[in-house]
Amino acid sequence: xxxxxxxxxxxxxxxxxxxxxxxxxxxxxxxxxxxxxxxxxxxxxxxxxxxxxxxxxxxxxxxxxxxxxxxxxxxxxxxxxxxxxxxxxxxxxxxxxxxxxxxxxxxxxxxxxxxxxxxxxxxxxxxxxxxxxxxxxxxxxxxxxxxxxxxxxxxxxxxxxxxxxxxxxxxxxxxxxxxxxxxxxxxxxxxxxxxxxxxxxxxxxxxxxxxxxxxxxx
Numbered sequence: 001x002x003x004x005x006x007x008x009x010x011x012x013x014x015x016x017x018x019x020x021x022x023x024x025x026x027x028x029x030x031x032x033x034x035x036x037x038x039x040x041x042x043x044x045x046x047x048x049x050x051x052x053x054x055x056x057x058x059x060x061x062x063x064x065x066x067x068x069x070x071x072x073x074x075x076x077x078x079x080x081x082x083x084x085x086x087x088x089x090x091x092x093x094x095x096x097x098x099x100x101x102x103x104x105x106x107x108x109x110x111x112x113x114x115x116x117x118x119x120x121x122x123x124x125x126x127x128x129x130x131x132x133x134x135x136x137x138x139x140x141x142x143x144x145x146x147x148x149x150x151x152x153x154x155x156x157x158x159x160x161x162x163x164x165x166x167x168x169x170x171x172x173x174x175x176x177x178x179x180x181x182x183x184x185x186x187x188x189x190x191x192x193x194x195x196x197x198x199x200x201x202x203x204x205x206x207x208x209x210x211x212x213x214x215x216x217x218x
Contacts, residue, residue: 030210079103080134083206129159
């Protein structure tokens with residue numbers, strides 16, 4: 001069964017970065033917004049690194065031999081475009097040898113206020129036996145995450161699955177837990193509510209628009 005790690009449950013700099021992401025004045029600075037997403041990606045990446053498998057090794061220094069522990073896990077970083085890119089970049093600084101996968105997923109809204117998740121494109125390496133980390137800064141209903149994960153499973157069966165997000169809504173977390181058998185969710189913060197249109201409250205707004213500029217719809 002999927003499980004949740006809420007990083008905001010323990011006071012740390014994560015809380016400051018999330019506060020700036022939420023702040024309606026500070027978040028208008030796109031560079032700072034993307035930088036804070038990068039930082040959170042780095043922190044979650046570090047936390048995930050503690051769960052990997054390691055073996056003893058040795059490295060030769062100018063003064064002798066040092067004992068080290070190095071991971072044997074192969075990591076694949078997957079991102080739901082476009083909002084996930086800054087979070088992905090932060091994690092890629094830590095998992096610099098990782099392979100990468102990308103999913104294009106978006107909400108297609110209907111006039112009655114309902115929506116469906118459309119997947120347009122997936123690019124992924126072989127996932128068999130690897131550690132899959134999926135980045136998406138917001139988990140609202142959880143539908144995009146679950147649909148993206150199911151699509152990624154067409155590329156193989158990962159050894160472990162991690163989900164990295166900045167803000168997750170409780171209904172979305174519950175949906176992921178119900179529909180994904182084995183995964184660990186890493187959230188910088190958890191909010192309890194969704195609006196009638198399934199936006200997170202208090203949330204932070206549209207992460208993709210804040211990071212890269214507003215998009216137009218046909």
